[in-house]
Amino acid sequence: MPDLDTGHLFLTYLVPVLPGGPELSPAEVEAGNHVVSYEQRLRIALSMLPTAHQSPATEEAKEMSPFARNFRNHFVRMFVLEDVVYNGRDGQDALVSTIKGVDTINPLPVDRLNCRYLVFTADIDAIYADGKPLPAELSEAGQAKVRAAYAQLLWDTMGDEIRDIFGNCLDFEGKVQSGPQFAGYLERCHVETTMPFHDYYLKLPEFHLLPIKGLIAAVAVPAAVAVAAILLRLLGMMTLFGMSLLWIAVIAAVLTAAAVWLALRYTVANGNKPLAPGKYDDLPSVLKSLYLQQAFADFAVETQGASPEELHAAFGKFLDTHAPGDNAAPTQPPGVISWAHSRKTTA
Numbered sequence: 001m002p003d004l005d006t007g008h009l010f011l012t013y014l015v016p017v018l019p020g021g022p023e024l025s026p027a028e029v030e031a032g033n034h035v036v037s038y039e040q041r042l043r044i045a046l047s048m049l050p051t052a053h054q055s056p057a058t059e060e061a062k063e064m065s066p067f068a069r070n071f072r073n074h075f076v077r078m079f080v081l082e083d084v085v086y087n088g089r090d091g092q093d094a095l096v097s098t099i100k101g102v103d104t105i106n107p108l109p110v111d112r113l114n115c116r117y118l119v120f121t122a123d124i125d126a127i128y129a130d131g132k133p134l135p136a137e138l139s140e141a142g143q144a145k146v147r148a149a150y151a152q153l154l155w156d157t158m159g160d161e162i163r164d165i166f167g168n169c170l171d172f173e174g175k176v177q178s179g180p181q182f183a184g185y186l187e188r189c190h191v192e193t194t195m196p197f198h199d200y201y202l203k204l205p206e207f208h209l210l211p212i213k214g215l216i217a218a219v220a221v222p223a224a225v226a227v228a229a230i231l232l233r234l235l236g237m238m239t240l241f242g243m244s245l246l247w248i249a250v251i252a253a254v255l256t257a258a259a260v261w262l263a264l265r266y267t268v269a270n271g272n273k274p275l276a277p278g279k280y281d282d283l284p285s286v287l288k289s290l291y292l293q294q295a296f297a298d299f300a301v302e303t304q305g306a307s308p309e310e311l312h313a314a315f316g317k318f319l320d321t322h323a324p325g326d327n328a329a330p331t332q333p334p335g336v337i338s339w340a341h342s343r344k345t346t347a
Contacts (some may be wrong), residue, residue, distance in 0.1 A: 002192035002194050003193050004135075004137075004138050004143060004274045005274045005275055006134075006196065006200075006274070006277050006278060006281055007125070007134025007135060007136065007276070007277025007281050007282070008123055008124060008125060008126050008196070008198075008277075008281070009122075009123075009124050009125075009126045009143065009146055009150075010121075010122075010123050010193040010196050010197055011121065011124065011147065011150075011193060012120070012191045012192075012193045013119070013120040013121075013186050013189040013190055013191065014081070014117045014118075014119060014189055014191050015117060015118040015170070015186075015189045016117055016118075016169060017038055017080065017115060017116040017117060017168060017169055017170070018169060018170055019038070019115060020038065021035040021037040021038055021040075022035070022036075022038070023035075038168040038169075039116050039168070041168045042080060042165065042168040042169070043080055045161075045164045045165045045168065046078055046079070046080070048164075049065065049066065049078075049161065050064060050066075051065055052064065052065040052067070052334075052336070053336045054335060054336070054337055055337060056337070059337050059338075064335055065335050066157065066158035066161045067158070067335070068333070068334040068335030068336075069157040069158060070153050070157050070334070071125075071130055071284055071287075071334060072124045072125050072127070072130070072150060072153055073122060073123075073124055073283070074123040074124065074125070074197075074198060074283055075121075075123040075198065076122045076123075077120075077121045077122075078118065078119065078120050078165070079118075079119050080116055080117070080118060080119070081113070081116065081117045081118075081119045082116055083112060083113050084111050084112070084113055086110050086111075089104070089107065089108050090108060115170075118165070118166070120186075120189075121193075121197075122150075123197045123198060124146075124150055125282050125283055126143070127146065127149075127282075128145050128146050128148075128149035130284075133277075133282075134277035134281055134282050136276045137274065147183065147186070147187065147190065148183040148187070151179065151183035151187075152180065154182070155179035155182045155183075166182075171185070172185060200278050200280065200281045200286060201278045202278065202279070205275055205278075208270045208271070208273050208275075210266075210267060210270060215263045215266070215267075218259045218263060219256060219259045219260055219263060222252045222255035222256040222259060223253075223256040225249075225252040226248075226249050226252035229245045229248040229249035229252060230245075230249045232245050233245040233246060233249065282327075284328070284331070285327055287327075287332045287333070288324075288326075288332070290339070291322070291331045291332040292322060292324055294338055295318070295322050295339070296318075298340075299315075299318050302314075303315075
């Protein structure tokens with residue numbers, strides 16, 4: 001199913017950018033200001049977004065990415081798409097081109113976008129409220145509900161940045177002034193995504209394997225009957241078990257065609273089924289895992305050389321302090337390279 005896999009939604013939005021630029025007031029013109037296009041204003045707004053503290057080069061930054069203000073985002077990327085890439089002429093046999101008189105000097109028709117687009121991609125937990133379990137299946141209506149809840153969450157946690165960015169896009173300014181309106185705006189720009197961006201599987205699940213032998217048998221048996229009936233008919237045999245071999249061949253051929261069609265339908269439907277979510281695939285679990293990984297590494301270093309009694313007591317204190325079974329707290333905040341650094345900067 002597009003968008004949904006491993007309990008996550010992999011979202012893509014293509015948002016048209018306004019052409020031209022805003023008109024300058026007389027005072028701005030008199031001051032010598034120049035028109036800045038909406039595309040350039042958008043690029044400036046995107047460049048001004050602070051990054052997450054996800055590397056040694058950024059962990060000392062004072063500002064934090066606004067996408068780290070919620071526990072839904074695994075991955076977000078926004079950029080301006082100017083046009084599609086031309087990959088060259090479609091491949092064709094040189095002899096065939098010569099026979100058809102194809103002029104290989106002149107290029108084929110080239111696809112072009114009708115405007116610039118803001119591309120917004122995100123990998124999020126496919127839930128409509130924090131704390132909900134990741135779903136293995138979601139109807140189209142369920143996916144739309146999750147997308148709407150996500151848009152509302154963005155509006156609530158980073159509304160100023162949303163207005164700065166999307167204010168340079170078509171039909172946003174003056175028309176989108178609330179979370180539900182922003183959800184509807186994004187929905188019109190939604191493009192189905194068929195390739196997931198990540199997986200966190202500790203153990204690979206059983207993929208949706210096809211019953212190959214059964215499918216082959218379902219097609220091969222009636223096909224073999226049809227071929228055998230035709231051969232016997234050619235050899236002069238007219239009936240079998242009191243039934244015309246010609247009719248047996250026709251019926252078997254029809255059954256073969258039906259089996260092929262059903263096998264193809266089953267194969268496509270099987271391939272469209274999303275993979276089940278992993279046990280610890282939701283963002284709070286991922287953050288808790290990162291937190292525990294670092295905390296336990298410190299614990300292992302600090303308890304080197306401890307006696308069994310001391311180690312037992314220290315581990316009990318470790319469990320009480322870090323609560324491995326509680327994803328809510330203590331844990332690593334979103335967007336930071338380590339929980340120790342985030343604790344230091346907030347202390």
